[in-house]
Amino acid sequence: MSKLVWWQRSVIYQIYPRSFQDSNGDGIGDLPGIRARLDEVAALGVDAIWLSPIYPSPMADFGYDVAHYCDIDPIFGTLDDFKQLMDHAHALGLKVLLDFVPNHSSERHPWFVQSRSSRDNPKRDWYLWRDPAPDGGPPNNWLSRMGGSAWEWDAATGQYYYHAFLREQPDLNWRNPQVRRAMDDVLRFWLDYGVDGFRVDVLWLLIKDAWFRDNPPNPAYVAGEPEHHRQLQTYTEDQPEVHEIVRSMRATLNEYGERVLIGEIYLPVAQLIQYYGANGEGADMPFNFQLLNARWNAAELAATIRDYDSALPEHAWPNWVLGNHDNPRVASRVGNAQARVAAVLLLTLRGTPTLYYGDEIGMTDGVIAAHEVRDPAELRQPGSGQGRDPERTPMQWDSSLPNAGFSSGQPWLPIATATSVCDQQGDPSSMLSLYRRLLSLRRRNAALVQGAIGNIAADGQVLTYERWFADQRLFIALNMGDADADVQSRPGVALLSTLTARTGVVFVAGANRIAAGEAVIVAV
Template sequence: MSKLAWWQRGVIYQVYPRSFQDKNGDGIGDLAGITARLEYLATLGVDAVWISPVYPSPMVDFGYDVADYCAIAPVFGTLGDFDRLVAHAHELGLKVLLDFVPNHSSDKHPWFTESRSSRDNAKRDWYLWRDPAPDGGPPNNWLSRMGGSAWEWDALTGQYYYHAFLREQPDLNWRNADVRKEMDDVLRFWLDRGVDGFRVDVLWLLIKDALFRDNPPNPEFKAGEPDHHRQLQTYTEDQPEVHDIVRSMRATLDEYGERVLVGEIYLPVPQLVSYYGPNGDGANMPFNFQLIGAPWNAAEIARIVSDYDHALPLHAWPNWVLGNHDNPRVATRIGARQARVAAMLLLTLRGTPTLYYGDEIGMTNGVIPPDRVQDPAELRQPGIGQGRDPERTPMQWDGSPKAGFSSGVPWLPVSGGDSVNVIDQDRATSSMLTFYKRLLALRRSEPALVEGAIERVMAGANVLTYERHVGSERLFVALNMAGTDASIEIPQGTVVLSAMEGHEGKQIAGTTLLLAGDEGVVIRVSPES
């Protein structure tokens, strides 16, 4: 495994900073809180912490509206707090990834203030400005991902500006060389402070059609979907020129040694894998989100795993994700018992896994009363299920009313739930947290689970099976993705991990095994099998 980079050997853990740990009692998580919990992450067995945005921001979209790319929002702390976090993480052997938000800034960013001050300002072309259509309306039909037109009228200069998200988040013009230079300097600012890589927000959206052509209608649009799904995003995403930007970012990171560039990209696999670059000079890992929205059955997961593995270029390293700050939690999507099976899947597939905070204790979506809704996606498009607050509720450290998250009033309600907290689960041998620790320890100790190939991916009776092997070492994985027992064919060997307590060490001598409902096993295959 020494030939692999740290990000290929390791496991990434995403922290949503507002919700992880509040140190100063204002009800909002902060950098000092994350620092105080780094020992927990090291003990859990992960290798890197990815921190969602902590830049100065009006917080219209909770940090994804950046007002200064080279500073820390006071609500999260100071640059000194950030430096202490990085230093302590490195002392513990943890890497630190920072969220980078290059597609758009806040409308309060000094760059945009200058850009909108006059048509002849030097920074006018740093954003996307267009004259009205002949009827005085928006320049074209492009829609915002937060609802309504993506064009906002500016009376002062008599033009519209483009925003893929909220009107308070104007899109930067990545065709402008000065913008590229400035953003490269931002990367270097944080790399110089010791960060080990970046997760790049909406990487596939950075370039828009140079001719600003109308998007065509989406013939498969269904009522109740987000408004922008009415159109095919033909001219507003995945433009050919975006790959030049990705290569440039990667080149900057490569100057600093073993750093990692992870891209947020929601695209079908054939387009997704192009972001690795034709020569492996693109993103180290374009995020693979297929497990988040997949129908939870063995046949479909087997197809996804096989198709993805076959689609990867030879130079590409795979990755898998079960959840994040934009999607319902896995335990809510498939239930608590299958969440264990999903954890086994995530941590035994070929490639780098990314965990979302709280999934290791089985946190479910929180219930957010209407008067406590914070997410602008829900506030501006009520009733379409776009609200992301339920998966962003405070981390549950203990069983107290505030879950050990804060001494103040948490910014979102604590989700609650019997024993769904770190303290209680750390004491229980059968808990989800204990299971995650065993899974992570197994992955760390077994080269086949890190560098090994994946073969014989099959599905039958709603049981997913596959093998991981390197050299003469073979591991057989069987995951029952239903609640009913199933008999499966297996090789001879020894159970090294089971989703059910007490099965480890069991010798498998026969050719079949009755796998209980919601059970998963990892078997070390005997050499003679």
């Protein structure tokens, strides 16, 4: 394993700072709160933390509208608080990754304030400004991912500006060399500060069509889907020129040693893998979100794993994501029993896994009443299913009422469920104990970290595959059904089962029975 760089050996743990731990009673998580919980994060067995945005922001989109790229929002603390958190994390052996949000800024960022001040301002071309159409309307038909037109009229200067998301989030013009240099300076600021890498927000959206052509209609659009799905995003995403930008980011990080570049990219595998670039010149890990959207059945997952693994270029390192701040929690998608199977899947596939905070205790989506909705995606498009509040509810540390140890004040979102870290701490059959056993097993077994994967198959509702390295071979079987089933195996011993009492069970050559909702890792 020493031949791998650190991010290839690692399990990444995503923290949504607003919801992790509040230290001052204002109901919003903060950096001192995260720091106070780092020992517990390290004890879980992960290797790196990724923090969702903590920059100064008006919070129109909870930090993804950045007003200053080189500071900390007072809600979360100070630069000194961040330095203390990072130093403590490093002392515990944890790497620290920041969320980098280069596609758009806040409308209150000084760059945009200058840009909209007049047509001849030097920063006018830092954003995407266009004259109105002949009828006075928007320049083209592009739609916002938050609903409605992606163009906002600016009466003072008589032009529209483009925003892929909220009107409070104007898109930067990445065709402008000055913008690229300014964003490179942002990367260098945080790299000089000591961060270990970045997750880059909406990396595939950075460049837009140079001729601002209309997007064509989407013939597969289904009523009730988000409004922007009415169009194929032909001219607003995945433009060829974006890869030059990724190469530039990679080159900057290379100057600082082993720093990781992860791209948020929601694209089919054939397009996704292009972001690796040639010979390691692109993103280290374009996020692979295939598990977020796959139907939970053995045949589809087997095909998903095979297709992704076989499509990867030789130099590319795989990665897997089961949950994040933009998608329903895995326990809500597949149920509590299958969430245990999902944990085994995530931590035994080839590549670097990313774990979303709270999944290690089986947190489910919170129930958000209409008056409690905070997410602008839902507020702008009620009933669209775009609301992300349910998967962003506060971490449940203990059973204290009413706030589960998250805050002494009123939490910004309601607590989701009754379970907690404290409740599960001493229970060997708990979800938390399962994750700890899995992470420990992964760390001790080279086959799970750097081994090959093969013999991926589905038999009914049972998914099986093997991992091997040198003389070690592991057989993994995941029963995704609600009935016991037989699996064909070579002889061996179960190193781990989601049914705790079955760990250590001997597997014979041939058919072996596994229970409904059971997952096993067998040394064969």
